[in-house]
Amino acid sequence: MKYFEEIQVGDTMMVGRHTFTADEIKAFARRFDPQLFHLDDAAAERSHFGALCASGWHTAVVWMRLMVDYRRAMAEAAHARGEPVAGIGPALGFRELKWLKPVYVGDTIEYQSEVTELRPSNSRPRSGLMSIRSTGVNQNGEPVISFVSTTFVERRPERP
Amino acid sequence: MKYFEEIQVGDTMMVGRHTFTADEIKAFARRFDPQLFHLDDAAAERSHFGALCASGWHTAVVWMRLMVDYRRAMAEAAHARGEPVAGIGPALGFRELKWLKPVYVGDTIEYQSEVTELRPSNSRPRSGLMSIRSTGVNQNGEPVISFVSTTFVERRPERP
Numbered sequence: 001m002k003y004f005e006e007i008q009v010g011d012t013m014m015v016g017r018h019t020f021t022a023d024e025i026k027a028f029a030r031r032f033d034p035q036l037f038h039l040d041d042a043a044a045e046r047s048h049f050g051a052l053c054a055s056g057w058h059t060a061v062v063w064m065r066l067m068v069d070y071r072r073a074m075a076e077a078a079h080a081r082g083e084p085v086a087g088i089g090p091a092l093g094f095r096e097l098k099w100l101k102p103v104y105v106g107d108t109i110e111y112q113s114e115v116t117e118l119r120p121s122n123s124r125p126r127s128g129l130m131s132i133r134s135t136g137v138n139q140n141g142e143p144v145i146s147f148v149s150t151t152f153v154e155r156r157p158e159r160p
Numbered sequence: 161m162k163y164f165e166e167i168q169v170g171d172t173m174m175v176g177r178h179t180f181t182a183d184e185i186k187a188f189a190r191r192f193d194p195q196l197f198h199l200d201d202a203a204a205e206r207s208h209f210g211a212l213c214a215s216g217w218h219t220a221v222v223w224m225r226l227m228v229d230y231r232r233a234m235a236e237a238a239h240a241r242g243e244p245v246a247g248i249g250p251a252l253g254f255r256e257l258k259w260l261k262p263v264y265v266g267d268t269i270e271y272q273s274e275v276t277e278l279r280p281s282n283s284r285p286r287s288g289l290m291s292i293r294s295t296g297v298n299q300n301g302e303p304v305i306s307f308v309s310t311t312f313v314e315r316r317p318e319r320p
Contacts, residue, residue: 032221034228035249048250056251057221061192064217068194089195090208091216091259093307098253147253 001071003086003156004128007115015111015134016066020054022105028058053102059145060097063111063134087154092129097147101138109136109144116148127152161231163246163316164288167275175271175294176226180214182265188218213262219305220257223271223294247314252289257307261298269296269304276308287312 022041029038033055036043044052075085103109117131130153136145182201189198193215196203204212235245263269277291290313296305 032225034225055224056253057217057224061217061221064215065192065194093216093256093258095255095257096253097255097257099251 001074001086001088001153003084004118004130004153005156007118007130007153009115009118011115013070013113013132015063015070015113017108017110018062018066019108020058020062020103020105022052025052025054025058025105029055033057049102051102051104053104056099056145059099059103059109059136060147062109063136063145066111067113067134086156087127089151091149091151094147094149097145099145101142101144103136103138103144107144108139110138111136117150121152124152127154129153161234161246161248161313163244164278164290164313165316167278167290167313169275169278171275173230173273173292175223175230175273177268177270178222178226179268180218180222180263180265182212185212185214185218185265189215193217209262211264213264216259216305219259219263219269219296220307222269223296223305226271227273227294246316247287249311251309251311254307254309257305259305261302261304263296263298263304267304268299270298271296277310281312284312287314289313 026039029035035055037047037049037053038044038055038058041052044050071088078085111134113132113134115130116133117129119129121127121129129150131148131150133146133148135143137143186199189195195215197207197209197213198204198215198218201212204210231248238245271294273292273294275290276293277289279289281287281289289310291308291310293306293308295303297303
């Protein structure tokens, strides 16, 4: 991750993509969102969704997983170039989370995040606060999820 | 669930409580949020959290699970009394999700939801839109998570 001073509003991150299988949709739902349209094909066909689809929370946490992997890959690449890596986190929360379309079995969701706001932190002067808008888009180009999250990002250390 | 017309702003739901174990914190993190302070006790002690703690997403999806169980229990109780049960869902999304305190191993979080807004739906005239603020509070009375969600709730059918 870059230092806070090196980030600009409008910077984008191609976070990654994921294809949702029936097995993992059902496994997530059994544990965290056991509504029939996430668990049972026949019941899902009769529901307002029309077919088995992923829990909205599942669509959100897959973004988290891909973002952790993305940051790790960026950090490893920076280390390999001999560059420093800024600390990131913790996250304060998110806002405006919208589930725009269902995610059906076999859908491939591509997640992208864009920096929307940068501001100083009063509580942690060695960090800044970065807000990003993250979106997931399916293979037909339709947005399925969108939200804004805010995270601490380390400032560049002052030279001694 | 009650019909939209029978719900009032200020109605509260005692959604349920959950104790977070080290095993389930690590299992969730391995799958969806593999940051070291959610996975490894020694690394968590050295982190800004000071000890192993749950992914914020984990704290959120446990609410979802408890809410599904709560609605199911309410529906079964209504059926047992011979009363009709209003349909609920889908959810449109969430806003103002805040992670206020870490959730550490052994913490018991009690989740409560309160109706904050009721308004007609333009897109689905047979439903209304209900917003609720949900909070999770630990065993010391400290809020750890808070968010607002909006869901469709079925209107009472007109008599023929």
